[in-house]
Amino acid sequence: MEGDTTSAARIVVIEDDAPTRAAFCAAITRDPQLALAGAAGDHDEALPLIVAGEYDVLLVDINLGTRKSFDLIELSRANHEARIMVISVLGDEDSVISAIEAGADGYILKDGAFADLGQPIAQVLAGEAPISPGVARHLLRRFQPSTMAGSDAESVALSRRERQVLTEFARGASYKEVARKFDISLHTVGDYVKTLYRKLQVNSRGAAVNKALKAGMIEL
Template sequence: MGQEASPIRVLLVDDDAHIRMVIAQELMADPRTLLVGQAASVREGRKAIKQHEFDVLLVDLNLGDGEAFELLEFFRSFRPSAQAVVISVMENDEQVMRAFELGAAGFVGKNSWFGNYAQAVLQVANGGASITPNLARRLLQRFDRTNAAESKRRKPDDADRLSAREKEILRMVASGYTSIEVGSRLFISSMTVNTHLRNIYRKLQVRTRAQAVRFASLRGLF
């Protein structure tokens, strides 16, 4: 996804008018992304989610009348095939973790350099994930390796279903590498990396990067 002839459709929700303008300009400047709608609150976001067809929801964690969590839960009912990327000034581990558990596939800091918003949209739309390496490492440290209850819900051979290459990619993703960076290190294309990621999600019966990394951590895969 993300060709000029068929750009990725993005719905943007942020209560800061200036930030919305900056992100909107970046998305419109990239021919691979198309901004189809904007909203400034949870209430407006709910309406926009119903009205617009989109591939990626780009949403601020803290909105004027609530938090992004409400929209992350809401949009799944109307756009189950769409992906979500959260944005925030602060990398609050608790908030970001909850966003991932609700199905978000990426995080972008508002102080990111130009080009990060469009890149994050392209990554998640193509089955990858977008997260800063520092945040990925911090979140990994929060996983409870002693939580046997969760791992017991899985079949004993779940981890064995992953190929050596899939385990290698999962370890790199858990360390915070993007699909492009993983591909560069393994001498494969980012599209091939994303295909492996989709297979990993399917085999582990998870929906998000955070869930896959948590499972792999509990099983000692890295």
């Protein structure tokens, strides 16, 4: 591991192409604000890193040899508070939407310019969603037409527990805090979040909370 992990953001890199993985790792170790917490070249190598959860940002490719990384993204999202950023050559709509729905916070297309990963990583750590322009059009086409108006949101039926979970998120609780409060697993919390995203037609906790508050579904 490189860098001062007491102040630097810990990054795990999952990339199957060895030269690209080396370039990512080199860029991270050059940045004093970042610390390389681990790297993996395939799905099996990546799994223990994600289970351990000792990272602040997961930097992950979609293609990992013969497998995709969507389940790894879901695993990280369900069990850790770390941010997740995809960096991939795949810019097709299916890959983009699948990654976002699995829990990715950002999606950057590879263009060979790996010298400065600091900016998109800083953005994702700040709660922003770094998105390449070519990716953004897929998200707009998928989500903008189906965005609900306030009156539509009011008609959405949320279960009692879904409202409770969303209320805790509105109060700033983490996945782990919600799990402890209701004596449920992190995986179950993740399932509630996915259901809330689907019902409210959003793709972030902030958007879900905002829409529910405006519609009077929850109160603080």
